[in-house]
Amino acid sequence: xxxxLIRRLLISAITLVIISMVIFGILxxxxxxPLAGFANNPNVPIEVRAxxxxxxxxxxxxxxxxxxxxxxxxxxxxxQSFLSRAPAREIIFNRLPTTLKIVGSAYLISVMIAIPxxxxxxxxxxxxxxxxxTTFAFLGFSLPTFFSGLVLIVIFSFKLDWxxxxxxxxxxxxxxxxxxxxxxxxxxxxxxSAELTRFVRASMLEVISQDYVRTARAKGLREQSVIxxxxxxxxxxxxxxxxxxxIPTIFGGAIITEQIFRIPGIxxxxxESINSADAPVVMGISMGIAILVVLFNIIxxxxxxxxDPRIKLA
Amino acid sequence: MVQHVSTAPATTAPGAAALxxxxxxxxxxxxxxxxxxWRQFRHHRLALVGLIVxxxxxxxxxxGAMIYPRDKDYIDFMVTSLPPFQSWKYPLGTDTLGRDxxxxxxxxxxxxxxxxxxxxxxxxxxxxxxxxxxxxxxGAIDSLLMRITDLFISLPTVPLLLMISFLFRDSFYNWFDxxxxxxxxxxxxxxxxxxxxxxxxxxxxxxxxxxxSLKEKEFVEAARAVGVNRPSIVLRHILPNSLxxxxxxxxxxxxxxxxxxxxxxxxGLGFPSDVPTWGRMLFEAKDFLQLSPHEAMIPGTAIFITVxxxxxxxxxxxxxxxxxxxx
Numbered sequence: 001x002x003x004x005l006i007r008r009l010l011i012s013a014i015t016l017v018i019i020s021m022v023i024f025g026i027l028x029x030x031x032x033x034p035l036a037g038f039a040n041n042p043n044v045p046i047e048v049r050a051x052x053x054x055x056x057x058x059x060x061x062x063x064x065x066x067x068x069x070x071x072x073x074x075x076x077x078x079x080q081s082f083l084s085r086a087p088a089r090e091i092i093f094n095r096l097p098t099t100l101k102i103v104g105s106a107y108l109i110s111v112m113i114a115i116p117x118x119x120x121x122x123x124x125x126x127x128x129x130x131x132x133x134t135t136f137a138f139l140g141f142s143l144p145t146f147f148s149g150l151v152l153i154v155i156f157s158f159k160l161d162w163x164x165x166x167x168x169x170x171x172x173x174x175x176x177x178x179x180x181x182x183x184x185x186x187x188x189x190x191x192x193s194a195e196l197t198r199f200v201r202a203s204m205l206e207v208i209s210q211d212y213v214r215t216a217r218a219k220g221l222r223e224q225s226v227i228x229x230x231x232x233x234x235x236x237x238x239x240x241x242x243x244x245x246x247i248p249t250i251f252g253g254a255i256i257t258e259q260i261f262r263i264p265g266i267x268x269x270x271x272e273s274i275n276s277a278d279a280p281v282v283m284g285i286s287m288g289i290a291i292l293v294v295l296f297n298i299i300x301x302x303x304x305x306x307x308d309p310r311i312k313l314a
Numbered sequence: 315m316v317q318h319v320s321t322a323p324a325t326t327a328p329g330a331a332a333l334x335x336x337x338x339x340x341x342x343x344x345x346x347x348x349x350x351x352w353r354q355f356r357h358h359r360l361a362l363v364g365l366i367v368x369x370x371x372x373x374x375x376x377x378g379a380m381i382y383p384r385d386k387d388y389i390d391f392m393v394t395s396l397p398p399f400q401s402w403k404y405p406l407g408t409d410t411l412g413r414d415x416x417x418x419x420x421x422x423x424x425x426x427x428x429x430x431x432x433x434x435x436x437x438x439x440x441x442x443x444x445x446x447x448x449x450x451x452x453g454a455i456d457s458l459l460m461r462i463t464d465l466f467i468s469l470p471t472v473p474l475l476l477m478i479s480f481l482f483r484d485s486f487y488n489w490f491d492x493x494x495x496x497x498x499x500x501x502x503x504x505x506x507x508x509x510x511x512x513x514x515x516x517x518x519x520x521x522x523x524x525x526x527s528l529k530e531k532e533f534v535e536a537a538r539a540v541g542v543n544r545p546s547i548v549l550r551h552i553l554p555n556s557l558x559x560x561x562x563x564x565x566x567x568x569x570x571x572x573x574x575x576x577x578x579x580x581x582g583l584g585f586p587s588d589v590p591t592w593g594r595m596l597f598e599a600k601d602f603l604q605l606s607p608h609e610a611m612i613p614g615t616a617i618f619i620t621v622x623x624x625x626x627x628x629x630x631x632x633x634x635x636x637x638x639x640x641x
Contacts, residue, residue, distance in 0.1 A: 015464070018465055031481070144573045144618070146576065150610045150611075256577060282473070290470045293467075297468070
């Protein structure tokens with residue numbers, strides 16, 4: 001296990017280095033040299049711009065530039081935002097809590113919806129409940145978040161006037177904050193729970209027809225304890241790994257949702273930065289998401305091994 | 315494989331039911347895998363509905379865009395934000411600029427669907443190639459290709475999609491405009507390539523797994539023994555047997571690609587405003603939700619229905635092509 005972990009971490013580190021090279025490389029070969037930033041400002045005289053380029057090392061060979069960037073990045077200097085002139089890391093971490101709040105609550109809610117519905121669906125396979133929940137899961141799975149967000153705004157903000165449609169970070173107090181988070185959280189939770197419900201149902205169905213579940217019933221255990229302690233305990237193993245793998249995905253989904261509800265989080269920051277070619281911030285966020293993906297992949301594998309004694313990591 | 319499937323019903327369903335079934339199937343009539351799959355597919359009612367809906371959507375958008383009299387860019391300042399079903403002249407109403415929504419929906423729908431189908435085709439082609447080479451040759455080639463696949467899986471998809479589209483949009487537009495006189499074609503190519511480049515990995519893994527197990531099977535060994543050359547073994551013996559997962563993955567990735575294009579256009583990073591794909595229409599409508607909600611609801615519903623239909627087709631194909639489920 002320990003050796004496995006070390007090897008996995010090593011491979012992940014290499015993966016992350018290559019991903020950062022890919023992102024850096026794309027920004028380097030892109031027309032207009034987006035990494036040049038201030039040196040691109042047309043208001044600055046050409047001679048001064050050339051000097052800036054020289055000072056920033058923009059005319060060095062690309063591998064050397066990458067090495068310099070990587071060194072600073074690891075040290076915690078993510079560069080200066082071209083747009084606001086503030087350190088990119090500071091800007092990103094300022095925006096992070098808002099995103100975490102929305103994404104975190106959406107994630108919790110989607111788990112709380114998906115697990116009971118998926119389990120009940122599997123227990124009563126082909127019942128009306130199962131058919132309805134499977135259909136809803138399928139609908140939710142096919143409904144893109146950019147559209148469900150707009151539909152919710154039209155219904156709940158304009159027609160019913162229950163919730164605001166623009167997220168205001170300056171709002172204080174618990175209830176107003178909950179109120180303005182309900183729509184974006186619903187959008188994300190719907191999308192997340194649809195996929196999860198299908199997964200929980202499938203996993204539960206597989207377990208429930210196994211011999212040891214029949215044995216548990218045969219020896220006279222109460223149905224409740226058969227389901228909870230025998231079936232669910234095993235059915236949840238793959239579900240937990242999917243839960244870990246879903247975390248980076250839900251951040252990806254948040255990019256779009258934040259844009260719809262104008263939530264000042266990481267996602268909208270990413271779009272703003274892309275649209276204004278603010279390369280340091282774009283690099284910072286993309287690398288952050290890449291780290292999340294790689295990290296949660298490891299976590300998923302480790303959880304799987306810890307929960308399932310049949311899996312031996314070597 | 316084909317032979318195996320056609321004899322399966324006789325052995326699996328015992329008793330009178332089996333006899334009845336054999337009679338129905340017609341013992342003399344040869345039943346191929348595709349015949350079987352189609353029979354199975356028809357039983358999945360929603361998949362069949364999905365197929366009909368999708369084919370109709372393709373026909374309606376292509377034929378409709380050709381015969382519909384009004385131009386997508388025609389602006390009628392007299393009727394702006396007209397709700398749908400109010401006038402014969404504008405069946406689905408007009409947008410805030412006074413453009414005919416139906417004309418835009420038909421014209422742009424073709425592009426949305428084409429992006430989806432072509433990206434998915436490119437993605438599964440790359441995936442099949444990578445997976446087949448990795449699975450067939452094994453060893454160092456396999457490890458290298460699978461490392462690359464893992465790397466692509468770890469890429470931050472959404473940021474990269476947005477970033478590449480933003481950075482290279484203008485140069486693709488200009489280059490295609492100069493070379494072919496059609497800049498929007500460049501945007502189309504760029505979007506298709508980016509979506510495909512970020513979507514081929516699951517197919518590669520599926521195909522590799524399938525190749526790994528198939529190449530050890532007796533029928534491949536037999537083919538090898540009678541001296542069939544390598545390309546034929548891959549193309550005529552192994553590949554046809556691993557088509558099922560490729561087809562299912564390909565179908566589902568059409569839906570994913572349509573959503574991918576819509577996301578790009580919805581964020582203003584996809585097609586320009588003279589190419590009103592459904593995502594682009596949503597992008598233009600989202601700031602006028604209060605004034606004319608139908609402007610967003612119509613293209614949004616179109617995306618939803620198309621993706622739903624494709625997902626049901628994929629679901630049906632998964633069941634139909636699963637040999638364990640053959641009746």
